[in-house]
Amino acid sequence: MNVSLTDEQVRFIEDKVKTGRYQTGAEVVREGIRLLMDREADEQRRFQAWRDEVRRKIDAGWDQATGGQLVDGEEAFKRLEAKLQAKRKPRT
Numbered sequence: 001m002n003v004s005l006t007d008e009q010v011r012f013i014e015d016k017v018k019t020g021r022y023q024t025g026a027e028v029v030r031e032g033i034r035l036l037m038d039r040e041a042d043e044q045r046r047f048q049a050w051r052d053e054v055r056r057k058i059d060a061g062w063d064q065a066t067g068g069q070l071v072d073g074e075e076a077f078k079r080l081e082a083k084l085q086a087k088r089k090p091r092t
Contacts, residue, residue, distance in 0.1 A: 003029075 005013070013025045022028045064070070071079070 013028045016022050016028045017025055022031070
């Protein structure tokens, strides 16, 4: 595989090798790819956790709905307004 790099990227790799932390430019590139793979795996884990949580909430809502635990829209807004009013602190 051949990869084209910009002059800036080549300088970056050369600078990393000069520090002594890496022996070759290939090591620098492999480290960059490893970090990218780790980041994408982390993003995938976070997405999966989010999706699982959304599914749990949908299932809970469905269970409530089929169990007759529904509130009409007007009542829901009344409850929300009451909660907001209770949290508001009176100004002194």
